[in-house]
Amino acid sequence: MTTPSTPHSPQGPLDHVDTLGDDHVGTSIDTPLRDDAFAMNDAEKIAAIADKFRDIMDLLGLDLQDDSLSGTPHRVAKMYVTEIFGGLNPANHPDVKTFSNLYGYNHMLVERNITLNSTCEHHFLPIVGVAHVAYIPGERVVGLSKLNRIVDHYAKRPQVQERLTRQIAESLRELLGTDDVAVVLDAKHLCVSSRGIQDEGSSTVTSHMGGRFATDESLKREFYAQVGGTT
DSSP: OOOOOOTTSTTOTTHHHHHHHHTTOOOOSSOOOOTTTTSSOHHHHHHHHHHHHHHHHHHTTOOTTSTTTTTHHHHHHHHIIIIITGGGSGGGSOOOOEEEOTTOOOSOEEEEEEEEEEEETTTOOEEEEEEEEEEOOSSEEEOHHHHHHHHHHHHSSEEOHHHHHHHHHHHHHHHHTOSOEEEEEEEEEHHHHSSTTOOSSOOEEEEEEOTHHHHOHHHHHHHHHHHTOOO
16 A cells, blocks of 8 residues: 655655745746735734744744743734835835936946845745846936835845846836836845755845846946946
8 A cells, every 4th residue: 555645755745845945936026915915904914923923933842931932923923014024015115206317417327235135935034135226317316225225125025036136127117217227136045055955155146137238238247347246
C-alpha cells in the first residue's frame, strides 16, 4: 500500500509553493489585493492580526504570559498595518505636487542611494538596499524628497523586487507626464541570506529604463556612471 505524500515530505503537494517562493516569481505589476482589502479599518485589522499572531506564538510554544512576550502580538499587528505594510492602502499614497519647470532645466536629474526597506512577499522577510531614480524634466518638476516618498510608499508592501521597480517607475511616469524615467534597485533579500542558500554576499539588481533612457545609450551610460553602476 502506498502512503500518500504530505506537505512535509520531499515530494509533497506543497513543493511547488516553496519553489515559487524561492524563484521570486511575481504575478503582475499590481500588488495582489482582494476587492474587500479595506473593508476593515486599521484598528479592526490590528485587533484581528494580533489575535492571529498570538495563535502563531502559542503554536511555537512561547509563553505569552511572560512580560517580554505578552505585548508582542499587538506590537507586530500595529507594525504590519501602520508601518511596514502601510503602502498597501492607497489612502497613504504621498501627496505629491508638481511644479512648472521655470528654470527650463532639461538634463538628467538623479536622486541616488534612496534608502529601501521592503518585505519579501514569499517569506515575509526584509528586503534592504538602495534605490536610484532619475528623470528628465519636461514642463513639470517635483520636489526631491517626493522621489524618496514614492520609493518608500511602494516599498511598504509585501513585494517582489521586479514589481517594486516597475511600480516606482510607473508612478513617476504618471506623476511627471514623461516616459524619460530610470529606476535601479540594489537590495539584499534576507530570504536568501538568512534561510535557504544562506548567501550573505549577494545582492539583487533590477532596473527600468523608460523613454530616452531606453533608446539613448550615452544617456544610459551617464546614468549608470552617476549611480556607480555599469551598463
